[in-house]
Amino acid sequence: MPSYVWLIPLLPLAGLIVNFLLMVFGGMRQSRVSGYVAILAMGAAFVLSVLALFWAMGQPRSTDMPIPVVGSFNWYTAGGVAFPLGAIFDPLAVVMLVVVTFVSTLVQIYSQGYMDGDPGYARYYAFMCLFTMSMLGLVIAPNFLQMYIFWELVGVSSYLLIGFWWGRPSAAAAAKKAFITTRVGDLGFLIGILILFTQTHTFDFAKIADAVKTGSLGGTTLAIAMILVFAGAVGKSAQFPLHAWLPDAMEGPTPVSALIHAATMVAAGVYMVARTMPIFQGSPEAMLVVAWIGGFTALFAATQGLVMSDIKRVLAYSTISQLGYMMLGLGLGSLTAGTFHLVTHAFFKALLFLAAGAVIHGTGGEQNMFYMGGLFKKMPVTALTFLAGSLALAAIPPFAGFWSKDEIVGAAYQSGNVVLFLFAIITAGLTAFYIFRAWFMTFLGERRLNPELVAAAAHGGYSNGHDGHGLDAHGHLTDGHDTGHGHSGHAPGDAHESPLVMTGPLIVLAILAVVAGFIGSPLFHGAFQGFVAGSQEADVAIDVPLAALSTGIGLLGILIAWAFYGAHWLSAEAFTAKLRPIYLLFLNRYYVDDIYGWLVGTVLLGLSHGFAWFDRAIVDGIVNGVAWLSYAIFGRVLTWAETGRMPNYALGFFVGVIIIAGIVVGIPVGH
Amino acid sequence: MTITLTHFLVLSGIIFSIGLFGVLAKRNVVSILMSIEMMFNAVNITLVAFSRYLPVPASNSAARGLNGQVFALFIIAVAAAEAAVALAIILAVYRGRRTVSVEDVNLMKW
Numbered sequence: 001m002p003s004y005v006w007l008i009p010l011l012p013l014a015g016l017i018v019n020f021l022l023m024v025f026g027g028m029r030q031s032r033v034s035g036y037v038a039i040l041a042m043g044a045a046f047v048l049s050v051l052a053l054f055w056a057m058g059q060p061r062s063t064d065m066p067i068p069v070v071g072s073f074n075w076y077t078a079g080g081v082a083f084p085l086g087a088i089f090d091p092l093a094v095v096m097l098v099v100v101t102f103v104s105t106l107v108q109i110y111s112q113g114y115m116d117g118d119p120g121y122a123r124y125y126a127f128m129c130l131f132t133m134s135m136l137g138l139v140i141a142p143n144f145l146q147m148y149i150f151w152e153l154v155g156v157s158s159y160l161l162i163g164f165w166w167g168r169p170s171a172a173a174a175a176k177k178a179f180i181t182t183r184v185g186d187l188g189f190l191i192g193i194l195i196l197f198t199q200t201h202t203f204d205f206a207k208i209a210d211a212v213k214t215g216s217l218g219g220t221t222l223a224i225a226m227i228l229v230f231a232g233a234v235g236k237s238a239q240f241p242l243h244a245w246l247p248d249a250m251e252g253p254t255p256v257s258a259l260i261h262a263a264t265m266v267a268a269g270v271y272m273v274a275r276t277m278p279i280f281q282g283s284p285e286a287m288l289v290v291a292w293i294g295g296f297t298a299l300f301a302a303t304q305g306l307v308m309s310d311i312k313r314v315l316a317y318s319t320i321s322q323l324g325y326m327m328l329g330l331g332l333g334s335l336t337a338g339t340f341h342l343v344t345h346a347f348f349k350a351l352l353f354l355a356a357g358a359v360i361h362g363t364g365g366e367q368n369m370f371y372m373g374g375l376f377k378k379m380p381v382t383a384l385t386f387l388a389g390s391l392a393l394a395a396i397p398p399f400a401g402f403w404s405k406d407e408i409v410g411a412a413y414q415s416g417n418v419v420l421f422l423f424a425i426i427t428a429g430l431t432a433f434y435i436f437r438a439w440f441m442t443f444l445g446e447r448r449l450n451p452e453l454v455a456a457a458a459h460g461g462y463s464n465g466h467d468g469h470g471l472d473a474h475g476h477l478t479d480g481h482d483t484g485h486g487h488s489g490h491a492p493g494d495a496h497e498s499p500l501v502m503t504g505p506l507i508v509l510a511i512l513a514v515v516a517g518f519i520g521s522p523l524f525h526g527a528f529q530g531f532v533a534g535s536q537e538a539d540v541a542i543d544v545p546l547a548a549l550s551t552g553i554g555l556l557g558i559l560i561a562w563a564f565y566g567a568h569w570l571s572a573e574a575f576t577a578k579l580r581p582i583y584l585l586f587l588n589r590y591y592v593d594d595i596y597g598w599l600v601g602t603v604l605l606g607l608s609h610g611f612a613w614f615d616r617a618i619v620d621g622i623v624n625g626v627a628w629l630s631y632a633i634f635g636r637v638l639t640w641a642e643t644g645r646m647p648n649y650a651l652g653f654f655v656g657v658i659i660i661a662g663i664v665v666g667i668p669v670g671h
Numbered sequence: 672m673t674i675t676l677t678h679f680l681v682l683s684g685i686i687f688s689i690g691l692f693g694v695l696a697k698r699n700v701v702s703i704l705m706s707i708e709m710m711f712n713a714v715n716i717t718l719v720a721f722s723r724y725l726p727v728p729a730s731n732s733a734a735r736g737l738n739g740q741v742f743a744l745f746i747i748a749v750a751a752a753e754a755a756v757a758l759a760i761i762l763a764v765y766r767g768r769r770t771v772s773v774e775d776v777n778l779m780k781w
Binding site: 643644645646647650651654 | 773
């Protein structure tokens with residue numbers, strides 16, 4: 001093991017520390033230096049990750065080889081149990097390191113353009129470093145304890161970044177929502193870890209997996225423990241029923257959304273399940289839960305993506321849906337399918353988010369797709385890269401998403417579970433539809449301006465056509481959207497292409513969205529799958545009828561999207577009017593948020609009021625009642641003994657002494 | 672007539688009872704303090720008498736007859752300190768309330 005691998009998680013940490021020092025002692029809150037420091041740290045970590053990848057590819061591989069843990073040392077010992085820290089650099093971890101550092105580097109480069117002029121520029125980069133460092137620490141964790149520590153660090157950094165513009169109440173609320181919702185799952189994760197610990201007296205993945213293999217751990221205990229562990233992944237990876245935080249997490253800056261959705265936050269849940277796959281495989285029940293939750297979430301989220309009007313929310317639901325695919329793949333026992341999709345998804349989802357950010361940036365903070373349109377002419381690079389990402393997401397061959405999604409669909413087919421297979425296939429069609437709906441609405445047709453903005457421009461003194469920065473009302477009116485940080489000074493309709501620091505990462509990611517899938521395709525004999533699974537070559541075969549079916553459904557989805565939003569052969573308004581109940585169900589997100597609001601706001605609060613009354617009236621009442629009774633019965637009588645005359649007290653004292661003396665003298669001396 | 676241990680104990684008992692009566696019946700705090708001193712001395716007499724008359728275990732022959740007397744000396748010393756403290760308190764009470772009668776110092780009454 002080359003020693004430089006230790007630097008991979010430490011470099012972002014160094015970036016964080018340097019940035020904080022610059023902020024605290026240098027007063028550099030808006031300096032471009034912060035960005036350079038972060039990009040340098042992240043870029044170096046990426047280079048080292050690639051070196052580590054090449055090193056790992058040169059190692060002999062076999063499926064029987066135990067997970068190589070390097071540099072494990074004892075953190076502390078308590079109660080005779082040692083708590084070690086360490087690092088894993090097996091193929092899975094190395095692949096993840098490369099993906100995380102790569103996406104993070106590109107996002108940070110892109111952010112230079114997006115966050116330009118933000119008052120919290122340095123703080124932004126410091127948090128981004130913290131976020132990446134947490135994720136890298138999570139990736140190399142060899143045991144549950146260490147993973148849990150970084151797991152929570154990922155959670156807190158996401159809280160800091162989603163609530164980055166904390167001055168906006170909606171951002172503060174979204175940050176809290178993300179943190180608290182994931183905490184619900186984390187509680188299950190923690191209990192699951194502790195159950196495993198009480199059974200095996202170790203946190204180590206490999207040792208627990210051995211216990212499962214030898215049969216000393218299994219049955220109901222293992223099933224319960226792993227379902228609880230999976231609850232953590234449900235929260236982190238925004239699976240049903242803990243998915244509600246992810247669409248709201250759009251309140252953060254768009255590059256943060258890209259990082260959360262592609263590499264750091266939501267990938268953590270999938271990665272954890274992949275990492276603990278040998279333990280999950282000891283419990284078919286837990287695997288079934290993973291597969292069902294994943295399959296259901298894929299379909300459930302895709303249906304909501306169909307009707308969203310906010311471009312970032314469409315992408316958010318598509319992320320939830322794609323994560324559901326990954327969980328489905330993992331739950332069906334295909335480690336490679338789930339991981340492969342995680343990697344390809346990281347590239348094309350980062351691309352889609354950064355492209356969406358470029359659209360929002362270029363239109364002065366507009367996020368509503370109904371107020372976009374015709375942007376292809378204004379921002380061709382963004383439009384084409386977005387198209388590449390969309391094709392990858394829609395799993396059209398030969399784009400990256402096709403190869404990985406095809407594996408998951410294939411796994412669902414081979415499992416023989418008809419319902420899950422149908423979930424996967426229907427979701428494929430829905431995915432293609434909603435992402436191309438977004439693309440057609442954003443980039444084709446004519447520009448539809450937000451009527452409120454136009455009215456505001458007319459009344460707000462925006463008469464001078466040359467003054468591109470004269471629209472003060474702009475920032476107010478789009479409040480709640482992605483503005484308020486310096487690039488809101490454009491006239492409505494005055495869309496422009498983004499600077500090179502933003503389009504550059506888009507182009508790089510677009511190329512990857514096209515070619516990244518080949519590493520796991522039959523063309524390369526499944527090099528990726530073989531590497532991750534630990535064998536030389538994996539048997540990757542494309543089931544041609546199945547691939548044709550899923551591709552055909554994807555193309556059908558695109559066609560329908562074209563019919564509605566591209567060519568306007570069909571009227572979306574008339575169609576939704578016919579299916580109004582279903583449309584409203586999707587639009588209101590299945591009322592999940594309302595149900596949670598009702599559960600917490602009405603049921604829980606009502607119960608709490610009841611318990612508070614019980615505490616005050618019954619518990620406190622008993623205490624107070626006892627005190628009152630003792631006063632009423634004894635206190636009033638004994639009051640008369642307190643004469644205040646000292647001789648009386650002295651008399652009582654001596655009488656007592658005499659009585660005691662009498663008792664002592666009277667007791668016969670013992671033998 | 673020989674003086675026996677009983678005589679001393681009876682004398683001590685009489686003095687102790689006089690002191691006790693004084694503590695309980697007197698109103699002037701200074702008188703009460705003096706009565707307490709009498710009770711101390713009654714106890715001292717008892718200790719010295721026991722020290723003189725009671726047989727001492729053979730194992731402790733070196734300290735024969737001295738234990739009780741040492742005790743009495745300690746009590747005298749402690750009583751002196753106690754009298755000083757008590758007088759100081761009485762003075763303080765007198766300055767505050769212009770009285771040394773226990774009848775009038777009754778803040779502890781209900």
